[in-house]
Amino acid sequence: MNKFRIHIAKRDTMPVAAAWAIRIGAIVLALLLGSLLTLVLTGKNPLSVLLTIVQGAFGTERKIWTTLRDTSVLLMFGLAVAPAFKMRFWNIGAEGQVLMSGLGTAVVMFFLGGKINDGLLIILMLVAAIVCGMLWAFIPAVIKAKWNTNETLSTLMLNYIAAQIVSMFIAWAVPSGSMKMGIINQDTNAGWLPALFGNKHILIIIMALLITAFVFVYIKYGKGGYELTVVGESVKTARYVGIKVEWVIIRTMLISGAICGIIGFLQVAGVEHTISPNTAGGLGFTAVLVAWMAKLNPIVMIFTSMLIVVMSNGAGDVASSLGLNASFSDILTGIILFFLIGCEFFINYKICFSAKNDKISSDVTDSKESESSGGVEENEGGKQS
Amino acid sequence: MKKIERNNISYYEQRKNIGINEMSNQQIAVQMENITKTFGSVIANKNVDLEIRNGEILSLLGENGSGKTTLMNMLSGIYAPDEGRIFVNGEEVRIKSPRDAYELGIGMVHQHYKLIDVLTATENIILGLDGKLNIKEATAQIKEICDRYGFDVDPNQKVYDMSVSQKQTIEIVKMLYRKAQILILDEPTAVLTPQETDKLFDVLRNMRNDGKAIVIITHKMHEVESLSDRVAVLRSGELIGYLVTKETNATEMTNMMVGKSVSLNITRREPVDPKDRVIVSGINVVSEDGIQKLKDVSFTVRSGEILGIAGISGCGQKELLEAIAGLQPTQSGSIKFVNDDGSEEELLGMSPTQITEKGVKLSFVPEDRLGMGLVGNMDITDNIMLRSFRRGKAPIADRKFSRNLAGEIVDDLQVVTPNLQTPIRRLSGGNVQKVLVGREISTSPKVLMTAYAVRGLDINSSYAIYDQINLQKEKGCAVVYVGEDLDVLLELADRILVLCAGQVSGIVDGRTIDKNTLGMLMTKVGGEKSNE
Numbered sequence A: 001m002n003k004f005r006i007h008i009a010k011r012d013t014m015p016v017a018a019a020w021a022i023r024i025g026a027i028v029l030a031l032l033l034g035s036l037l038t039l040v041l042t043g044k045n046p047l048s049v050l051l052t053i054v055q056g057a058f059g060t061e062r063k064i065w066t067t068l069r070d071t072s073v074l075l076m077f078g079l080a081v082a083p084a085f086k087m088r089f090w091n092i093g094a095e096g097q098v099l100m101s102g103l104g105t106a107v108v109m110f111f112l113g114g115k116i117n118d119g120l121l122i123i124l125m126l127v128a129a130i131v132c133g134m135l136w137a138f139i140p141a142v143i144k145a146k147w148n149t150n151e152t153l154s155t156l157m158l159n160y161i162a163a164q165i166v167s168m169f170i171a172w173a174v175p176s177g178s179m180k181m182g183i184i185n186q187d188t189n190a191g192w193l194p195a196l197f198g199n200k201h202i203l204i205i206i207m208a209l210l211i212t213a214f215v216f217v218y219i220k221y222g223k224g225g226y227e228l229t230v231v232g233e234s235v236k237t238a239r240y241v242g243i244k245v246e247w248v249i250i251r252t253m254l255i256s257g258a259i260c261g262i263i264g265f266l267q268v269a270g271v272e273h274t275i276s277p278n279t280a281g282g283l284g285f286t287a288v289l290v291a292w293m294a295k296l297n298p299i300v301m302i303f304t305s306m307l308i309v310v311m312s313n314g315a316g317d318v319a320s321s322l323g324l325n326a327s328f329s330d331i332l333t334g335i336i337l338f339f340l341i342g343c344e345f346f347i348n349y350k351i352c353f354s355a356k357n358d359k360i361s362s363d364v365t366d367s368k369e370s371e372s373s374g375g376v377e378e379n380e381g382g383k384q385s
Numbered sequence B: 001m002k003k004i005e006r007n008n009i010s011y012y013e014q015r016k017n018i019g020i021n022e023m024s025n026q027q028i029a030v031q032m033e034n035i036t037k038t039f040g041s042v043i044a045n046k047n048v049d050l051e052i053r054n055g056e057i058l059s060l061l062g063e064n065g066s067g068k069t070t071l072m073n074m075l076s077g078i079y080a081p082d083e084g085r086i087f088v089n090g091e092e093v094r095i096k097s098p099r100d101a102y103e104l105g106i107g108m109v110h111q112h113y114k115l116i117d118v119l120t121a122t123e124n125i126i127l128g129l130d131g132k133l134n135i136k137e138a139t140a141q142i143k144e145i146c147d148r149y150g151f152d153v154d155p156n157q158k159v160y161d162m163s164v165s166q167k168q169t170i171e172i173v174k175m176l177y178r179k180a181q182i183l184i185l186d187e188p189t190a191v192l193t194p195q196e197t198d199k200l201f202d203v204l205r206n207m208r209n210d211g212k213a214i215v216i217i218t219h220k221m222h223e224v225e226s227l228s229d230r231v232a233v234l235r236s237g238e239l240i241g242y243l244v245t246k247e248t249n250a251t252e253m254t255n256m257m258v259g260k261s262v263s264l265n266i267t268r269r270e271p272v273d274p275k276d277r278v279i280v281s282g283i284n285v286v287s288e289d290g291i292q293k294l295k296d297v298s299f300t301v302r303s304g305e306i307l308g309i310a311g312i313s314g315c316g317q318k319e320l321l322e323a324i325a326g327l328q329p330t331q332s333g334s335i336k337f338v339n340d341d342g343s344e345e346e347l348l349g350m351s352p353t354q355i356t357e358k359g360v361k362l363s364f365v366p367e368d369r370l371g372m373g374l375v376g377n378m379d380i381t382d383n384i385m386l387r388s389f390r391r392g393k394a395p396i397a398d399r400k401f402s403r404n405l406a407g408e409i410v411d412d413l414q415v416v417t418p419n420l421q422t423p424i425r426r427l428s429g430g431n432v433q434k435v436l437v438g439r440e441i442s443t444s445p446k447v448l449m450t451a452y453a454v455r456g457l458d459i460n461s462s463y464a465i466y467d468q469i470n471l472q473k474e475k476g477c478a479v480v481y482v483g484e485d486l487d488v489l490l491e492l493a494d495r496i497l498v499l500c501a502g503q504v505s506g507i508v509d510g511r512t513i514d515k516n517t518l519g520m521l522m523t524k525v526g527g528e529k530s531n532e
Helices: A016-042 A046-058 A061-086 A094-112 A118-147 A151-173 A202-221 A223-233 A235-240 A245-272 A283-293 A298-322 A327-348 B068-075 B098-103 B121-126 B135-149 B164-177 B194-209 B221-227 B250-258 B317-325 B352-357 B369-373 B380-387 B399-412 B429-441 B459-474 B486-492 B515-522
Strands: A003-010 A349-356 B028-039 B042-053 B056-062 B083-088 B091-093 B106-109 B182-186 B213-217 B230-235 B238-244 B276-286 B292-302 B305-310 B332-338 B344-346 B362-365 B447-451 B478-482 B495-500 B503-509
Touching: A003 B028, A016 A046, A016 A327, A046 A061, A046 A298, A046 A327, A061 A094, A061 A202, A061 A223, A061 A245, A061 A283, A061 A298, A094 A118, A094 A151, A094 A245, A094 A283, A118 A151, A118 A245, A202 A223, A202 A245, A202 A298, A223 A235, A223 A245, A223 B380, A235 A245, A235 B369, A283 A298, A283 A327, A298 A327, A327 A349, B028 B068, B042 B056, B042 B068, B042 B083, B042 B213, B042 B230, B056 B068, B056 B194, B056 B221, B056 B250, B068 B106, B068 B182, B068 B213, B098 B106, B106 B164, B121 B135, B121 B164, B135 B164, B135 B194, B164 B182, B164 B194, B194 B213, B194 B221, B194 B515, B221 B250, B230 B250, B238 B250, B250 B459, B276 B317, B292 B305, B292 B317, B292 B332, B292 B478, B292 B503, B305 B459, B305 B486, B305 B515, B317 B362, B317 B447, B317 B478, B362 B369, B362 B429, B369 B429, B380 B399, B380 B429, B399 B429, B429 B447, B429 B459, B447 B459, B459 B478, B459 B486, B486 B515, B495 B515, B503 B515
Parallel strands: B042 B238, B056 B213, B056 B230, B106 B182, B182 B213, B305 B478, B305 B495, B362 B447, B447 B478
Antiparallel strands: A003 A349, B028 B042, B028 B083, B083 B091, B230 B238, B276 B292, B276 B332, B332 B344, B495 B503
């Protein structure tokens, strides 16, 4: 009788191709499990459910543009948090930073709309948005740099403060007490972003691609990106080579804040033309997922953000055309994410099954080759980490 | 499932002859058979057969990365072997956890002690044991063990009040209290003074005479010679063979370990035209917790000369070097850098960047290689770039320069690496250190400071590093070398500064001083004889 032993060992490195094969395999498995669940729970044809999701995201021209725009917005959120994450600064405050910049945009739009030249107005709105976003990122950065406070808490709490400030502004600006801002400058369209090439989504998509390129180059090739990577890996090393750690933390967060500023500006001036505490829509948290699933690689983030957007945009159609609850798409999304994140375990570790044999294999020694393990061994004992 | 699985086949019949058997009337305590362990693609141990006997001290000898610690970790339950079998006292066992090991009477004293600071010696010793908690009885038993082997331990002392050697003693007493018959020590002397080492060795000999099986992992040849009965040599994860200590010598052991013959001499040339380069006077450092780390330290480093710094670990070496490098805030004093033309720069209070901007070429190889000197997750090029990423005005870093420099360093210092894109943490300790030293000397420094530059390195790598340091000295660089191996310090350094508890207890000539005097100075505070 063979008894099996199982143990887990850390992998050295895996070829990139193999790692992606595992990830794709994980998605296939997730789809299979999702199909099974669909069959068992709803009795519908799983393929038709999947098709409906794809239809819901890409079915019509309008849907394609919406999906592209939503992907771009989510992508920008991810890009805003990625540099900070690379620095091991757990910024979950994109929500609040976008909200504050949206507020900045709305305030300028509300008070100066129609009073000054429209071009100047839009520039002022953008400046206000970026300043507000940077301010909201500067606060947690500076208290982290100076007093080493926990940035997870401070960025999270600043989200709530931002939401309350927006509510306060609305309560003050809308005397009717409806607590709804309404569309700003509905008659004049002052401060509304023009539709490029006759399409109001294109500007957002272009901005998202520009920011992707910027963040990619900044992190991978820039001096600043190099500095923040060193700070993230080891503050001691950074100080040893004379990197000003405090300044790097603040500078990186200012960049995050500026990107959030652009998002807030685009959302308020380009899409919603109003402000509410829900303007950021929780995307600041989804962005964490987008960034980490892509291993903080801006290019890969395009795909991770699209995956999430397709699943959630397709959910509506699953609900309406198949008569299923919209939550069903959430279940499928959950399964896919679970598999995607879970498969990283198999990329980093291997599971060894070894049969316990009762014979002593004395002939193994004969086939000994002089393995040239050279100098690429790890330090002894350093493998536990 | 039973923890210990019995096996009916007598392994004595099956065993192959694996070395010398003249003393086989001694009882075999542990028999490891055909042990293989891999980590990823790295083979840590390959088909190793090892025999540990009662009443014997076995030295496990091998270069870094040869798999000594991994092999012993499999005995102490930290790792499980991928293949192979382990017999303890003739029975096949499976050791799944440190607890299994302890139940089999196997105890290991690790390089990094596993004690809880806020507990007393007794509490640490009985921690994790079953049965009723009876501190009084335990204390009495611990006292008895200490008397028997001549340990100097106060069972009620808190661990945070203890010196390194006391902590080590606690680890050993812990194993004895748990009735360990097989004791493994991983580089036990790395942090001890010569006097403390002698004391430890006496205790180990006592234990051997008591019939216990002792395994000691060490790099230091003279310790192997003076302590052990038998030597097992590992190379690249494989057991090369056994030697009887009495019948061998350091050269033979080294050759067996390295696989080719190695010369064990360090050349020491007379300094050429030494001039004062760095003048340190009266610096005081108080740590954040208010502990005085350096007290009124003054000395001069000269060009073309190696100033060795000796001292028990943690008596201010780290703070001293970091103060000069601009990384450690100082309370008072002065650190003057003397230019070739005689003009002076005050370095105290300057940051590393300011020091570089002043044009002072100061290089520093810190003790903490992967935590401070290098970034483990970055590749060789990016690690070389740590010193040069500011080049140029463009916001894009000049990787080409660093890549070329990295290539040169890899070639010059014979760094073994698959390519420049390999994360540095995956290189062996010696190669990691070569990259660090290579980067630090690539700027042709005027001052080179190294802290424990060869700690944990195998013989080949160590000598490669000594050569580089000597080369800098010949180029007229002022070298500060903090070391722990006194034999090497005595061979390498022109002058030796001895630190004790943050104070200078002597500056002596490296050519004339002997090891014992040096050891005495290391335990004398400010030249005064201490109570210890």
